[in-house]
Amino acid sequence: MPQHTLPGERRTEPTGSLEDLLTEHQxxxxxxxxxxxxxxVIADELARIPPDTAAVAFxxxxxxxxxxxxxxxxxxxxxALLEGVRGPRFSELVEGMDPDDRARMxxxxxxxxxKRVLAGLSTSERQMTAALLGYPDGSVGHYMTPEVVALAExxxxxxxxxxxxxxxxxxxxxxxxxxxxxxxxxxxxxELRELVLSDPTAMVSDLVSTAPTYMFATDPAEDAAxxxxxxxxxxxxxxxxxxxxxxxxxxxxxxxxxxEAESEDVARQAGSAPWEGHYMAVGVLRLARTRAVWxxxxxxxxxxxxxxxxxxxxxxxxxxxxALFIPxxxxxxxxAGAQAATACVRAIAVGEIxxxxxxxxxxxxxxxxxxxxxxxxxxGLGIGAVFVDIxxxxxxxxxxxLICAWAATIGGTMPLLARKVxxxxxxxxxxxxxxxxxxxxxxxxxxxxxxxxGI
Amino acid sequence: MPQHTLPGERRTEPTGSLEDLLTEHQxxxxxxxxxxxxxxVIADELARIPPDTAAVAFxxxxxxxxxxxxxxxxxxxxxALLEGVRGPRFSELVEGMDPDDRARMxxxxxxxxxKRVLAGLSTSERQMTAALLGYPDGSVGHYMTPEVVALAExxxxxxxxxxxxxxxxxxxxxxxxxxxxxxxxxxxxxELRELVLSDPTAMVSDLVSTAPTYMFATDPAEDAAxxxxxxxxxxxxxxxxxxxxxxxxxxxxxxxxxxEAESEDVARQAGSAPWEGHYMAVGVLRLARTRAVWxxxxxxxxxxxxxxxxxxxxxxxxxxxxALFIPxxxxxxxxAGAQAATACVRAIAVGEIxxxxxxxxxxxxxxxxxxxxxxxxxxGLGIGAVFVDIxxxxxxxxxxxLICAWAATIGGTMPLLARKVxxxxxxxxxxxxxxxxxxxxxxxxxxxxxxxxGI
Numbered sequence: 001m002p003q004h005t006l007p008g009e010r011r012t013e014p015t016g017s018l019e020d021l022l023t024e025h026q027x028x029x030x031x032x033x034x035x036x037x038x039x040x041v042i043a044d045e046l047a048r049i050p051p052d053t054a055a056v057a058f059x060x061x062x063x064x065x066x067x068x069x070x071x072x073x074x075x076x077x078x079x080a081l082l083e084g085v086r087g088p089r090f091s092e093l094v095e096g097m098d099p100d101d102r103a104r105m106x107x108x109x110x111x112x113x114x115k116r117v118l119a120g121l122s123t124s125e126r127q128m129t130a131a132l133l134g135y136p137d138g139s140v141g142h143y144m145t146p147e148v149v150a151l152a153e154x155x156x157x158x159x160x161x162x163x164x165x166x167x168x169x170x171x172x173x174x175x176x177x178x179x180x181x182x183x184x185x186x187x188x189x190x191e192l193r194e195l196v197l198s199d200p201t202a203m204v205s206d207l208v209s210t211a212p213t214y215m216f217a218t219d220p221a222e223d224a225a226x227x228x229x230x231x232x233x234x235x236x237x238x239x240x241x242x243x244x245x246x247x248x249x250x251x252x253x254x255x256x257x258x259x260e261a262e263s264e265d266v267a268r269q270a271g272s273a274p275w276e277g278h279y280m281a282v283g284v285l286r287l288a289r290t291r292a293v294w295x296x297x298x299x300x301x302x303x304x305x306x307x308x309x310x311x312x313x314x315x316x317x318x319x320x321x322x323a324l325f326i327p328x329x330x331x332x333x334x335x336a337g338a339q340a341a342t343a344c345v346r347a348i349a350v351g352e353i354x355x356x357x358x359x360x361x362x363x364x365x366x367x368x369x370x371x372x373x374x375x376x377x378x379x380g381l382g383i384g385a386v387f388v389d390i391x392x393x394x395x396x397x398x399x400x401x402l403i404c405a406w407a408a409t410i411g412g413t414m415p416l417l418a419r420k421v422x423x424x425x426x427x428x429x430x431x432x433x434x435x436x437x438x439x440x441x442x443x444x445x446x447x448x449x450x451x452x453x454g455i
Numbered sequence: 456m457p458q459h460t461l462p463g464e465r466r467t468e469p470t471g472s473l474e475d476l477l478t479e480h481q482x483x484x485x486x487x488x489x490x491x492x493x494x495x496v497i498a499d500e501l502a503r504i505p506p507d508t509a510a511v512a513f514x515x516x517x518x519x520x521x522x523x524x525x526x527x528x529x530x531x532x533x534x535a536l537l538e539g540v541r542g543p544r545f546s547e548l549v550e551g552m553d554p555d556d557r558a559r560m561x562x563x564x565x566x567x568x569x570k571r572v573l574a575g576l577s578t579s580e581r582q583m584t585a586a587l588l589g590y591p592d593g594s595v596g597h598y599m600t601p602e603v604v605a606l607a608e609x610x611x612x613x614x615x616x617x618x619x620x621x622x623x624x625x626x627x628x629x630x631x632x633x634x635x636x637x638x639x640x641x642x643x644x645x646e647l648r649e650l651v652l653s654d655p656t657a658m659v660s661d662l663v664s665t666a667p668t669y670m671f672a673t674d675p676a677e678d679a680a681x682x683x684x685x686x687x688x689x690x691x692x693x694x695x696x697x698x699x700x701x702x703x704x705x706x707x708x709x710x711x712x713x714x715e716a717e718s719e720d721v722a723r724q725a726g727s728a729p730w731e732g733h734y735m736a737v738g739v740l741r742l743a744r745t746r747a748v749w750x751x752x753x754x755x756x757x758x759x760x761x762x763x764x765x766x767x768x769x770x771x772x773x774x775x776x777x778a779l780f781i782p783x784x785x786x787x788x789x790x791a792g793a794q795a796a797t798a799c800v801r802a803i804a805v806g807e808i809x810x811x812x813x814x815x816x817x818x819x820x821x822x823x824x825x826x827x828x829x830x831x832x833x834x835g836l837g838i839g840a841v842f843v844d845i846x847x848x849x850x851x852x853x854x855x856x857l858i859c860a861w862a863a864t865i866g867g868t869m870p871l872l873a874r875k876v877x878x879x880x881x882x883x884x885x886x887x888x889x890x891x892x893x894x895x896x897x898x899x900x901x902x903x904x905x906x907x908x909g910i
Binding site: 038039040044048161164165168169173174175192193196197213229230231232234251252255258259262263265266267269270271272278279280284285287288291292294295296298299300302303305306307309310313316317320323324325326327328330331332334335336338339341342343344345346347350351352353357360364367368371372375376379380383387400404431434435438439442 | 493494495499503616619620623624628629630647648651652668684685686687689706707710713714717718720721722724725726727733734735739740742743746747749750751753754755757758760761762764765768771772775778779780781782783785786787789790791793794796797798799800801802805806807808812815819822823826827830831834835838842859886889890893894897
């Protein structure tokens, strides 16, 4: 395994899969494959092949490489591999992991496995891991590294660089150096860059920013990661409730937090729960389970449309041609609502829309929906006239204007309202908006038909 | 403006908006507001208020603060502000920007403004900017910084640190130090961390990884950013076609690239085009334009459903109650298809699904859809029996199984097929899948009704 990846590796499909080589017992070729690929590529491959086969490949890796690959895996896959590793190899693996990665794995594995892992650790590593495990799920404490090089306030630059040299080997990063007072309270942050570029006789206290950015270990990890991304911070010091330094969130973990949040939002916006693990390796039943609850709820909510249509059964019986346009009209409403909801969920996520903007968002989306509806009405008039006649076409056109304006307004409003009552805005978006708009859109359509056609 | 942000600032709503203070001519309070907030918060506020008012606030900032805020703005907002700045202030601003930020702004502004900016630059800055402008849109060259501290192969660690001290002041980062030969070809990468922690008499050549990760300046920026995220790289060296070092993609620009890609994917998945700028500041007409094309195309595609319903008009006339379940059935199909499409688009984006997996994805999604359809069928039987009668309920149940299996299969397949023919998978997902499934779902429903009811 080379220490780094060759370019182009991500853009071309791998030739001859690791799985094929292993099932055909071509171990020399498999070893060569492992030797040629970077840790994250090997981890991706191991995640998608059966655990038994993956364990064979894993045992072929050298000690350091195995650790690097192991840390790239998701907790579920880590557990599967751990079960196939025994003796000194097991201790090396769990002892060598970064404490934050280890704590994250331990949260996900069964208690029996967790106990075995903790028992295999040295005292200092076990203490650090236990501390991380104490933070709530999804908090910064869950993702931060506790191995930080902190500087005392009263050091010279030369002395500070000596501290970095002495303690830097074990820390995950030495580029951001929190400065603390004698009771470990965070006083500022120094950058290694500034230390290296400064006069060695200067004092660290002259270099630090005295109002450093930090977050509490119990704060949501996503907030910390998004702050780092917006303020372009490489690492973020994390403190306890008394402002004592307890760790640091590093940029690679921040990126991971952001990607997990995106995956979750994307899944939620389509009415699924996020799942843990590799798409190709997750069981079909488990995949179905991530979608089952919402799909059922949406079907039950859609019962509204059955009720509405039944209420207008007489109208439909008088003008049977009205049925032709039901799918098209509710489709248009659903699409307009989903567009607005998606735009607003994203704008909320990146901080562009605040709660106080509710009125303005409604007014914006109502106008956007009206404009789009008017445009669709022109098309709808044509379609209605071609398939049936002018009066029906007029009904379709007017309905499109009203439905689009209504759908966009609802789509833009619901995510903000959800947030107001403490629900993740992504949860209420596209499919829920669509189902709601389906039923109300039908009412708009049938009432318009009655008024225009005089029935 | 403090150098760093206070915690909690992102989670609480700002009290008293900058815009209100400025329109009420409370300049002292506005200055205090500017002094209290971090650059990215000020930039966010300027982006959402009218350009004239924003320009007033911008002129109140100190020189260094103004530059920092300016770099946080999107190109469109940068242009609006530049128009209100004259004389030495203008030169300071454009000269002080990072070359990559400047080049990105110049691509977006009208030629007249770009010319004025280039004319105001020193020769060296102008040359760097012109070089960046030569790279294709969306390429790494567009986002990289050309100001890199490179090391010669034959330096000692002490000498290398001297180079960092001498040249590091101007570079965007000194943490990743590309090592080049005499013709500037990339030979390896050294980390500042390793230099600091090593014996000063050691040779740089002993520390570098000889097979460094790099990308070509013409490669897509998203590929480079995703590689950095997967391999946990802080910075990525960028080379020209002859492998000569031309710049480096830094982690903050990589995060920006990833966020832009996510925003674009999210917008596309709801059938919108992405837009440039702040949601609250974008004009209603422009917002409508991002959605108009897809909404129209989807309406035209929905004409298929009108045709299908018309083809089965006789069936509908014989059993009018069939109309009641049309919205519910196509809704369920649309939701199942959207769930599958979203899961697959995301899995493709993060590299979990490859082209060669097409067959397996189809088989997985068909089974997931069948399972979900069977579950919905139980609910559908009940709903059908309550609203109409048992035979209709059976039609609804069977249709739900078939429609869900079909929708999930189509939803899982289309993104991969799109990628195969070179279209962004996100474009074809949810709404397009939904519309396609609407029409085919109706066929399934009516044919099932005919067979079960014997009409």
